[in-house]
Amino acid sequence: MKTRSNLERVLEAGQFAVTGELGPPQSADSQVIRRKAKILGGHVDAVNVTDGQTAVVRMASWAASLIGKEEGLDHIVQMTCRDRNRIALQMDVLGIAALGINNILCLTGDHQKFGNHPMARGVYDVDSIQLVNIVRDMRDEKKFQCGDEMAVEPCLFIGAAANPFADPFEFRVTRLAKKIAAGADFIQTQIIYNVDKFAEWMEGVRDRGLHERVKILAGVAPIKSVGAARYMKARVPGMDVPDSVIARLQGVPKDQVSREGIKLCVDIISQVREIEGVAGIHLMAIEWEEVVPEIVGAAGLLPRPSPLT
Amino acid sequence: MEMRVMDYTKFRLKPDQEIREVFERVNQIFILSCGKCYRKFEEEDGEEYTRLLDIVGEDHRKIAGHAMIDFLCNDFLSTRRISDLDLSHCDSVGVVSCGLGVQFLAKLLEGTPVYALADSVPHSVNCPPEVGYHGISLEEEKCAACGQCYLNLTGGICPITNCAKGLLNGPCGGATDGKCEVDSSVDCAWVRIHQRLQKRGEQFASEYVQLRDYSTPSWKLRSDLSLQNQTLRGEGFYGGFHPLDKKEATADKQIEDFAEPQIAVIFLSQHAGRRSQPSVEVGDKVRVGQKIGEADGFVSSAVHSSISGKVIAIEARTYPTAPRKELAIVVENDGKSELDPLIQPREDFEELPKETLLEIIKESGIVGLGGAMFPTNVKFSPPKAVDTLIVNGCECEPYLNADNRIMIEHPEEILTGIRIVQNILGVEKVFVGVEDNKPEAMAALKRLSDRSPSVELVSLKTKYPQGAERALIRAILDREVPPPPKGLPFDVGVMVSNVSTLLAIYQAVVKGVPLFQRVITVSGEGLTRSGNYMVKIGTPLKDIMQYCFDKNVDRILEEYDVRMGGPVMGIAQASLDSSVIKGTTGLTVLRKFPVQASEERDCIRCGRCVEVCPMQLYPLFYGFYGKKGDLGKAMEYKVEECVECGCCEYICASKIALLSFIRQEKAYARSANKG
Amino acid sequence: MLAVQIKAEQEIAPLISSKKLFIFECLGCRDVYYPVEEAEQFIAGLKEGVVGKASLDYLCHREFTHEYIKAYASEIEKAQVILVFSCGVGAQVVSSLLEDKIVYTCCDTLYLNGFQGLTVQEFDCDQCGECYLNYTGGLCPIARCSKHLLNGPCGGSQDGKCEVDPDIPCVWQQIVDRLAKLGQLDTLERLGTAKNWNVSPVS
Incomplete structure (x- = not known):
């Protein structure tokens, strides 16, 4: 064990892991976090706390994680390169480790253009792969990016994202390999609706033996409405929603669509579970956290191993 | 004034190790190096290549060849230069240039690996995205092209390129003794701003400066502008530029007859080739249109009197288009305007054989009126067959409208002129090229073009020098005339003639009137009577300026440049002592620029x-x-x-x-x- | 002068109200991009305030600008404010030559490809000082990727387009395509380490 991460423990034990996601509020309201954390507690092994997702200003990921931690959850702090240069990033890495947070997910970040401050200056001093590398060197070499040494290293279980659906497809496995080479311990993928394409990507991953060097959690999410499915298909960069998914949702009466969306999610979980090399799922039910227990249960993934305290 | 010319060279060789790594990856590499830009041009420079050879040592055997190309990023020219090179036995190409050259080559040679052997050189105190660019001239000042200029608040000193932190609201706490905390050799921009504002009695705005909007200007706007610029420059033919045409001042002014001069100074050399021989003597009486100079040899041309009166001198006079004196026949006007009795209209011009037509053109003293003044009868007897006549109605020089007005007012005559030339040359296909800034001329010709089905009107993009024969032939026919001085349009089966010349041909053949007058534009700055005038050849420039300037012209040249022709190709007059010749397309008067072209200044290789x-x-x-x-x-x-x-x-x-x-x-x- | 946009009138108006103005206009880079007509309209709107105007090529050329300042000395003397129509470089040169005059610019300078318009190109070079083109098939990720990524496309690349704007081609897609063509896909495995943004200028 490299860290005290519950997620690492579950994965190392060879159990099929479940991570959830928690979006901090666009306000200073701590109750929102507590409420969501309560719902997720006991149903996931760790929960991602997003870092200004879609470039909208929200409560800082590390702060929301600290609040959520009081509810007994293991947290994965997401950290993007959009808003901080390497100095700020390393400072925050030290901070979250010192606060007892065990996991980090390194991301490049959604472009500022998409958020509520499109006029902001993007930083992108380093990219996600470089950030993974920086955090790994801090943990394993006790070194800052500049080469200076530190006394106490940040013990973080390091994650990175992978998108099997973005272009160019051929490069997607290579990019994963680079993230592993840079030091990623686990990978969470983009939300999967096109299971065939995901399976194809996993085949490429296995061909290179990458699944043995990193824990891959397949991203899944329930869809609430046909409109949401259409929006994701058309407007969310790097998202692959096959027409068959939209057709399936359209095929049920209107008041049944959200139920169908939950069923679809459970189906996808059972499909990806069959794929060799998938070590768990990352369930993203953003602003719909209350369905997480149901989905995890229906997928036969309960009970979760109890976390260490 | 003391000039400090900065060196803004855009690249330097990569570190030795990186270059060796590239050489490890290749077997046969061709090296292309750029001649560099934006530095004082002192020596031709192959320094990088010599150093490269040192660095690679034994591996120099892998170098299949080397070529130095100036302005490698000039994709049009460089593509041609590179197509002349034999790259067939190379597995890769190494480039010593900035990122533009490398990227251009990578695109051009898509199947071949292209390696950068140089790194670009930043010239900014700040890092990207605050790249500060220098101006075309190599001064110290730089601009970040941020799209939201703050200079009005900062005394004209840019805080974005000069402050290491790009601060907009005053200095940070780090400046010591007026120096930047980041680099003590650099003045703190905000200290300088403060001092500048004090000098001007200005205060830095007390309200805080708004945040910068980094989303503007958008990528699309920038790339659209870049593309638009490239397209604009490439229009029709390579090169050229888009001057402010300034034609509006005289575009609508009808051609007026300019008063006959009291004294006409008619040069015997108003054409390419040998000077004509005077056929009159001092004291002789001459009439309007009477031949007074005889062509001397094959490439020469006759000269006619433009007024009636008495020859009072045959002597060397100040010539308008070369710094020398030339023999001229000076005629004093008797005010009678008696016409030479030889001038008779011809009814039968349609039936005249080619030889007769050429003889009439020769006897009428017609030369190319676009400015080149090459004898038209010689030009129209090409040693090779031509299949196409191009009529040049471009008049791409700014200010000038003589051809434009001729097309508007005399389209009928031009079309008849075209028919005559068709008969001479035996060509069927005729194109009339008109720049798209002359819609009225185009419309006038169009109204008549039904009658001449073989004549095709072509609207050309306004771009200088669209009217140059080669550019015109390229734009209309996409034919490439072999390079001068040997290559001529007839080499590609083309004859080009200017509309003024066609009008003169019409006058000579149909009306029997030789070339003793022409339309010129007088335009520019400070004139009270700019316009388009039918002037007698030999009219003193002083007469014209006196009328159009309407002030004492004795000292006009102290304040103004008077150019014979347009502002670009026109010849600046050292005095007003010369007179109108056949090649005079106009007179352009421009306030003297405080800066004149000089033979002394240094090139900065801006390209x-x-x-x-x-x-x-x-x-x-x-x-x-x-x-x-x-x-x-x-x-x-x-x-x-x-x-x-x-x-x-x-x-x-x-x-x-x-x-x-x-x-x-x-x-x-x-x-x-x-x- | 390069590519400029004329500033909004309301930004300039309060600076120059009822002042006597002298105008410098740079036409040197007009063929790159200078909105001549817009500038003329703007100047026409200033009417009686204008005591003189000099149009010249290459206002950034200190010597030229100096000569013009001498030639127009009396008008400049009369003016309370000097208005400059040029890029930021030209405005700064005028400002430094007329240190005790108030000099305002009427333009915002835009960015064009090819050293910001000095060498207008389809391509761009940010002069970052560490050329990566050897690993990217000759396509620059610093200048052309919205996030300046050195390690391949982010997750937003789809159908060859950048997530930021469908008008922007994803340069990493182009890089992968180019490297595939060259048989150099292995270079993608190379880890682009954190970039040194502090490359020194000419040493």
């Missing part, structure tokens, strides 16, 4: 002359070697192919008198070729 040269030459070398007095060197850069359109001098960022060098070098080349 603009290369971008605008329609002959695809590298004019900077004419100035560079000309200044050194190494006139023969220009021949290596094909100076004989230059058509003296003036684009390079016009655009020159250092205002170097390139045309003056070019003329010297061409003269040198001519004598070298003879000897």
Whole structure:
């Protein structure tokens, strides 16, 4: 064990892991976090706390994680390169480790253009792969990016994202390999609706033996409405929603669509579970956290191993 | 004034190790290096390549060849230069240039690995995205092109490129003794701003400066502008530029008859070739249109009196288009305007054989009125068959409207002129090229074009020098005339004639009137009577200026430049003592620029002359070697192919008198070729 | 002068109200991009305030600008404010030559490809000082990727387009395509380490 991460423990034990996601509020309201954390507690092994997702200003990921931690959850702090240069990033890495947070997910970040401050200056001093590398060197070499040494290293279980659906497809496995080479311990993928394409990507991953060097959690999410499915298909960069998914949702009466969306999610979980090399799922039910227990249960993934305290 | 010329060289060789790594990856590599830009042009520079050889040591055997290309990023010219190279046995290409050159080559040679052997050089105190660019001239000031200029708040000193933190609201706490905390050799921008504002009695705005909007200008706007710019420059033909045409001042002014001069000074040399021989003597009485000079040999032309009166002198007078005196017949007007009785209209001109038509043109003293003044009868007897006539109605020089007005007011005559030339040349296909800034002329010709189905009107993009024969032929027919001085339009089966010349041909053949008058535009600055005038050949420039300027013209040249022709190719007059010749397209009067083109200034290798040269030459070398007095060197850069359109001098960022060098070098080349 | 946009009138108006103005206009880079007509309209709107105007090529050329300042000395003397129509470089040169005059610019300078318009190109070079083109098939990720990524496309690349704007081609897609063509896909495995943004200028 490299860290005290519950997620690492579950994965190392060879159990099929479940991570959830928690979006901090666009306000200073701590109750929102507590409420969501309560719902997720006991149903996931760790929960991602997003870092200004879609470039909208929200409560800082590390702060929301600290609040959520009081509810007994293991947290994965997401950290993007959009808003901080390497100095700020390393400072925050030290901070979250010192606060007892065990996991980090390194991301490049959604472009500022998409958020509520499109006029902001993007930083992108380093990219996600470089950030993974920086955090790994801090943990394993006790070194800052500049080469200076530190006394106490940040013990973080390091994650990175992978998108099997973005272009160019051929490069997607290579990019994963680079993230592993840079030091990623686990990978969470983009939300999967096109299971065939995901399976194809996993085949490429296995061909290179990458699944043995990193824990891959397949991203899944329930869809609430046909409109949401259409929006994701058309407007969310790097998202692959096959027409068959939209057709399936359209095929049920209107008041049944959200139920169908939950069923679809459970189906996808059972499909990806069959794929060799998938070590768990990352369930993203953003602003719909209350369905997480149901989905995890229906997928036969309960009970979760109890976390260490 | 003391100039500090900064060196803004854009690249330097990569670290040795990286270069060796590239050489480990290749077997046969061709090296292309760029001649560098934006630095004082002192020596031709192959320094990088020599150093490269040192670095790679034994691996130099992998170098299959080396070529130095000036302005490698000039994709049009460089593509041509590279297509002349044999790269077939190379597995890769190494490039010593900035990122533009490498990217251009990577695209051009898509199947071949292209390696950068140099890194670009940042010239900014800040890191990207705050790249500060320098101006065309190599001064210290830089601009980040942020799209939201703050200079109005900061006394004209840019805080974005000069402050290490790009601060907009005053200095940070780090400046010591007026120096920046980041680099103590650099003045704190905000200390300078403060001092500047104090000097001006200005205060820095007390309300805080708004946050910068980094989302603007958008990527699309920028790339659209870049693309638009590239397209605009590439329109029709390579090179050239878009001057402010300034034609509005006289575009709507009808052609007026200019008063006959009291004294006409009629030069015997108003054409390319040998000077004509006077056929009158002092004291002789002459009539309007009477031949007073006889063509002397094949390439020569007759000269006619433009007024009736008495020959009072045959003597050398100040010539308008060359710094010398030329023999002229001086006629004193008797005020009677008696016409030469030989002038008779011809009813039967449609039936006349080619030889007769050519004889009439010759006897009427017609030469190319676009300015070149080549005898038309000679031009129309080409040694090779031509299949196409192009009528040049471009008049691409700014200010001038003579051809424009002729097309508007005399379209019928032009079309008849075209028919006559068709008969002479035996050509069926005729194109009339008109720049798209002359819609009225186009409409006038169009109204009549039904009657002449073989005549096709072509609207051309307004771009200088669209009216240059080669550019015109390229734009209309996409045919490439072989390079001058040997190559001529008939080599590709084309004859080009100017609309003024066609009007003169009409006058001569149909009306029997020889060439003793022409339409000129008088335009420019400070004139009270600008306009288009039918003037008698030999009219003193002083008469014209007196009328159009309407003030005492004795000292006009102190304040104004008077050019015979347009502002680009026109010849600046040292005095008003000369007179109108057949090649006078107009007189352009411009307030004297405080800065004149000079032979002294240094080239900064900005590459603009290369971008605008329609002959695809590298004019900077004419100035560079000309200044050194190494006139023969220009021949290596094909100076004989230059058509003296003036684009390079016009655009020159250092205002170097390139045309003056070019003329010297061409003269040198001519004598070298003879000897 | 390069590419400029004329500033909004309301930004300039309060600076120059009822002042006597002298105008410098740079036409040197007009062929790159200078909105001549818009500038003329703007100047026409200033009417009686204008005591003189000099149009010249290459306002950034200190010597030229100096000569013009001498030639127009009396008008400049009369003016309370000097208005400059040029890029930021030209405005700064005028400002430094007329240190005790109030000099305002009427333009915002835009960015064009090819050293910000000095060498207008389809391509761009940010002069970052560490050329990566050897690993990217000759396509620059610093200048052309919205996030300046050195390690391949982010997750937003789809159908060859950048997530930021469908008008922007994803340069990493182009890089992968180019490297595939060259048989150099292995170079993608190379880890682009954190970039040194502090490359020194000419040493």
